[in-house]
Amino acid sequence: MxxxxxxxxxxxxxxxxxxxxxxxxxxxxxAVSEETQNQIDQTKKEKEDAEKAKSDAEKAKNDLNNAKAETQSYLKNLEKQTGSLNEQISVLNNDIKDKEAEVENKQAEVEAAQAELDKQYEDMKKRIQYMYENGQDSMAASVTLYLTAALSGGMSEMLNQMEFSADVMSYDRQRLQDFQESKAALEEQYAQLSDEKEALDLMKQETEKKKQQVASQQKAAGSKLSSYNDMIAQKEGEISDMNELVKEKTQLLNELIAKAAAEEKAARIKAAQEAAADMxxxxxxxxxxxxxxxxxxxxxxxxxxxxxxxxxxxxxxxxxxxxxxxxxxxxxxxxxxxxxxxxxxxxxxxxxxxxxxxxxxxxxxxxxxxxxxxxxxxxxxxxxxxxxxxxxxxxxxxxxxxxxxxxxxxxxxxxxxxxxxxxxxxxxxxxxxxxxxx
Structure with missing residues (x-):
């Protein structure tokens, strides 16, 4: 080596x-003349400077191309994110639409339950009002009814009449309680569906916000990419200029080297002639x-x-x-x-x-x-x-x-x-x- x-x-x-x-x-x-040697040295330096400037420009261009490639890759990722967000928004819109239908249906069920509960309540109010308005007469009639049942059928018949009346009252109370519990359950389901719809609405808002952010990032990256293209074009121009300058200095250096060789040859011939004369x-x-x-x-x-x-x-x-x-x-x-x-x-x-x-x-x-x-x-x-x-x-x-x-x-x-x-x-x-x- x-x-x-x-x-x-x-x-x-x-x-x-x-x-x-x-x-x-x-x-x-x-030796060549001092003037020719100085020209060779100066031209050599100018050529080396031009080659260095060209090398620096090529390195800068390479760095810009790498940065451009990274930005292009970044833009592709943003485009994928945008596509994914659009899909999410589409799915959320469908989910929200379905949830709205469920909320409407549940609201209708709650309203129907409330109507039935109101009806049962009104019926009970009417029965209570009827008993209140009839007062002693109703009570006397009941006593008479129970006594008649006892005299004609015995004690068991009277107890049967009393048990029937109690069952009617108990049934009314149980039915009213059942309707109240059913309504409460429907209202709870309605509240849960409303919460779910609200969550979907919030999720959609966040997704829309993210989509706007990605769009802003795409715009910034696109602007940066355009800037890189301009800078790369500028460096390519510099490289082209340096290529021309190197070519020019190389040609001049060749001419100067040929001139130096001619001067050396002339000096050599002169020295040989002097040596021959001295012999x-x-x-x-x-x-x-x-x-x-x-x-x-x-x-x-x-x-x-x-x-x-x-x-x-x-x-x-x-x-x-x-x-x-x-x-x-x-x-x-x-x-x-x-x-x-x-x-x-x-x-x-x-x-x-x-x-x-x-x-x-x-x-x-x-x-x-x-x-x-x-x-x-x-x-x-x-x-x-x-x-x-x-x-x-x-x-x-x-x-x-x-x-x-x-x-x-x-x-x-x-x-x-x-x-x-x-x-x-x-x-x-x-x-x-x-x-x-x-």
């Missing part, structure tokens, strides 16, 4: 820069490379440094060219003429062009970014592993460069008897030779 050891920069910018520099080699660090009239003097033959162990991070520099210097030079560059680097690490650590050798001033121009760090950073696919090729990793303990394919060479722009270099090397190797675009030779004017 890659480890992040350097600050993160834009993936696209890294990849574009890397595409421009793979395979270029020289020992001089060429005229020099003598090569041999010296000791002071290379130790002991084993060298590199950490995982140092292996990453080595493979990355091989890629930057010889990524397009084939396996032989990559091995040769790797051996030159390791020869310097082993030599007492150079710093005693791999990273110090790679970053020594004015030696390896990718380190001086910053392109080495760009590739190194990309290799440690989990979000960027591997850039350093497998062949460069294999070369790095091979040169740590293997036999050099360029002997004790400590120096290399592109040879085509400096043909006089070959002439001078041959004249001085210095071995050299040409592998594709590079010439490898012993850096322990020095050059002095004749």
């Amino acid at each position: 890659k480890k992040r050891l350097l600050p993160t920069i834009s993936k696209r910018i890294v990849c574009m820069l890397l595409a421009l520099v793979v395979g270029s080699s020289t020992c001089i660090a060429y 005229e009239g020099v003598t090569i003097i041999a010296g000791d490379p002071k290379i130790s033959r002991g084993e060298i162990s590199l950490s995982d991070y140092e292996m990453l440094l080595l493979a990355t520099m091989i890629y930057c210097e010889a990524g397009n030079q084939g396996s032989e060219g990559q091995l040769a560059v790797g051996y030159v680097i390791m020869n310097r690490v082993r030599s007492a003429l150079y710093p005693n650590s791999l990273e110090s050798v790679l970053r020594q001033s004015r030696q390896f062009e990718p380190a001086g121009s910053g392109r080495f760090d760009l590739v190194l950073q990309a290799e440690q970014d989990d979000d960027i696919p591997n850039i350093v090729t497998e062949s460069c990793w294999n070369a790095a592993q091979a040169v740590v303990n293997g036999t050099s394919n360029v002997g004790d060479c400590l120096f290399f460069r592109t040879w085509a722009p400096v043909p006089s270099l070959i002439t001078n090397l041959e004249a001085g008897g210095v071995p050299y190797y040409i592998i594709k675009d590079h010439i490898f030779y012993y850096y322990w030779t020095s050059y002095s004017k004749e």
